[in-house]
Amino acid sequence: MNYMKRIDNLIGSTPVAAVCNAAGQVVRSLTCDSREVAAGSCFFAVTGTAADGHRFIPQAVAAGAVAVVCQQLPETLAEGVCYVAVADTHAAMADMAAAFYDHPSRELHLVGVTGTNGKTTVATLLYDLFRRLGYEAGLISTVVYRVGERRIASTHTTPDVIRLNALMREMVDAGCAYCFMEVSSHAIVQERIRGLHFEGGIFTNITHDHLDYHKTFAAYIEAKKLFFDRLPAGAFALTNADDRNGRVMVQNTRARVAAYSLRSAADFTGRVLEQHLDGMLLRLGGDEVWVGFLGRFNASNLLAVYGAALLLGADRSEVLTAMSCLRPVSGRLEFVRAADGRTAVVDYAHTPDALENVLRTLGELLTGGGQLIAVCGCGGDRDRTKRPEMAAMAVKYAATAIFTSDNPRHEDPESILDEMVAGLPPEARYLRIADRGEAIRAAAMLARPGDIVLLAGKGHETYQIVGDERRHFDDRQQIEHQFSIHR
Ligand SMILES: CC(=O)N[C@H]1[C@@H](OP(=O)(O)OP(=O)(O)OC[C@H]2O[C@@H](n3ccc(=O)[nH]c3=O)[C@H](O)[C@@H]2O)O[C@H](CO)[C@@H](O)[C@@H]1O[C@H](C)C(=O)N[C@@H](C)C(=O)N[C@H](CCC(=O)O)C(=O)O
Numbered sequence: 001m002n003y004m005k006r007i008d009n010l011i012g013s014t015p016v017a018a019v020c021n022a023a024g025q026v027v028r029s030l031t032c033d034s035r036e037v038a039a040g041s042c043f044f045a046v047t048g049t050a051a052d053g054h055r056f057i058p059q060a061v062a063a064g065a066v067a068v069v070c071q072q073l074p075e076t077l078a079e080g081v082c083y084v085a086v087a088d089t090h091a092a093m094a095d096m097a098a099a100f101y102d103h104p105s106r107e108l109h110l111v112g113v114t115g116t117n118g119k120t121t122v123a124t125l126l127y128d129l130f131r132r133l134g135y136e137a138g139l140i141s142t143v144v145y146r147v148g149e150r151r152i153a154s155t156h157t158t159p160d161v162i163r164l165n166a167l168m169r170e171m172v173d174a175g176c177a178y179c180f181m182e183v184s185s186h187a188i189v190q191e192r193i194r195g196l197h198f199e200g201g202i203f204t205n206i207t208h209d210h211l212d213y214h215k216t217f218a219a220y221i222e223a224k225k226l227f228f229d230r231l232p233a234g235a236f237a238l239t240n241a242d243d244r245n246g247r248v249m250v251q252n253t254r255a256r257v258a259a260y261s262l263r264s265a266a267d268f269t270g271r272v273l274e275q276h277l278d279g280m281l282l283r284l285g286g287d288e289v290w291v292g293f294l295g296r297f298n299a300s301n302l303l304a305v306y307g308a309a310l311l312l313g314a315d316r317s318e319v320l321t322a323m324s325c326l327r328p329v330s331g332r333l334e335f336v337r338a339a340d341g342r343t344a345v346v347d348y349a350h351t352p353d354a355l356e357n358v359l360r361t362l363g364e365l366l367t368g369g370g371q372l373i374a375v376c377g378c379g380g381d382r383d384r385t386k387r388p389e390m391a392a393m394a395v396k397y398a399a400t401a402i403f404t405s406d407n408p409r410h411e412d413p414e415s416i417l418d419e420m421v422a423g424l425p426p427e428a429r430y431l432r433i434a435d436r437g438e439a440i441r442a443a444a445m446l447a448r449p450g451d452i453v454l455l456a457g458k459g460h461e462t463y464q465i466v467g468d469e470r471r472h473f474d475d476r477q478q479i480e481h482q483f484s485i486h487r
């Protein structure tokens, strides 16, 4: 995208402590990563979790930065470069990114979805739903970013504030009226969503995850709650009343609160009336609708979608018709069936709660003595305390648990497996096969017709991260190969 702005116009959007050499300077791009600086960039020196961006100011200037926004001015200033000193670079970056891209979030009906599980599902289904209703829309999710039809590879569940504003500008220019985005807890704490003009916020649930980053569950709740605390008065805050922290999330928001529930009275209520192999019959409010999804957790996700659509002013009967046409998101409860009656399911469950929900749902689908085989692992360089809890869920609900690697990143796969199995009782039965391809092969071989093999944790991912390397790896391809399915 070819955007450019005079630095004076950008500086005017944020409180600044000092400015040097601003005269006539034109900025062509914004970045907080010196490795992405190009001629004409404005570089933001951000103090991060691993490094201090101030260290990279010389590299940024050498690479062609014409402006530097920082909290401490360097001792020597390069000639012809504008330096802007601010109290908080994160805040300045949010203000200046919005100004650079002409505040695109104000021109969109922007809805953010937060929660431990279900964000991708709810955001994607809202995107699909509104497109079915005839609107152009954008999506920012773990799986993909979408500007109308166009697909852009996703790097983060919620990218940084510069990228967000750039994507939203593209959405507006492409005629999108709506944008549905995931709001991760990391993004809230790191101010990646600062300054965005939300029309609504949705809370799905909060259970154990990311304690490596937030340290305590209370801090994790507080992080998610901040999203609702900061919503404007004109927005809606739609919360899940079935989650024990659902009410807490919205207790200090200025936004208009609405709740959804599968259990009790709420603004939007739902019930699972029937569940079959290919979908469920739901009651939503006073209506019945057939949906191509399985599991109570998906009934909850769909109820959130339904509630949000109505809060956005969509027509109820049109929403119900469109909902009956929605289909599951890539890598979420994706079924792969072998010709001989074995079934595999690829799913992104990577928390204890997600694993429990998915295993229970699949358990309800077994008939005629069929058994569950669960293949799961835990990501390296991420929350270690969820590892034994995930292993306990697999052993509790599956007849056979096979523990394997997820994305080991910089950890030893065997040590991750040690931590997973450490808390299991001595009588627990499981297999331990670190090589994920081998684990999937073993599961396929052990499965009998009528059995269901769950491949959990990697969902849509088409890679495995080992050290700094991203190797091609696709659970779906692996199991199709084992089931002799050729596409
Ligand atoms: C722990 C974490 O969230 N880190 C994010 C954070 O980086 P950071 O603060 O650690 O950055 P840093 O390495 O300390 O560097 C500080 C600054 O120096 C800059 N730098 C660094 C090196 C260099 O050579 N030049 C340079 O300019 C960096 O760009 C940065 O601005 O800010 C960066 C810019 O926004 C993110 O890319 C980065 O995401 C890392 C890669 C990451 O893996 N994040 C994951 C945990 C994450 O954010 N996940 C959530 C989803 C969680 C969920 O599913 O719920 C997400 O939203 O994706």
Ligand SMILES: Nc1ncnc2c1ncn2[C@@H]1O[C@H](COP(=O)(O)OP(=O)(O)OP(=O)(O)O)[C@@H](O)[C@H]1O
Residues within 6 Å of the ligand: 115, 116, 117, 118, 119, 120, 121, 122, 142, 157, 182, 204, 205, 297, 298, 300, 301, 331, 332, 333, 347, 348, 349, 350, 353, 354, 355, 357, 358, 459
């Ligand atoms: N409402 C829900 N409650 C509990 N578990 C769920 C729910 N929705 C989905 N799941 C489980 O969580 C997994 C991830 O779902 P989804 O990708 O929608 O969540 P997410 O919040 O986007 O995750 P991430 O934090 O990785 O972005 C699914 O594959 C499923 O196993």
Ligand SMILES: N[C@H](CCC[C@H](N)C(=O)O)C(=O)O
Residues within 6 Å of the ligand: 142, 157, 350, 378, 379, 380, 382, 406, 407, 457, 458, 461
């Ligand atoms: N968004 C999640 C993805 C986890 C997926 C799993 N495959 C892993 O690598 O741990 C996270 O960053 O925790």
Ligand SMILES: [Mg+2]
Residues within 6 Å of the ligand: 119, 120, 121, 141, 142, 143, 157, 182
């Ligand atoms: Mg997601």
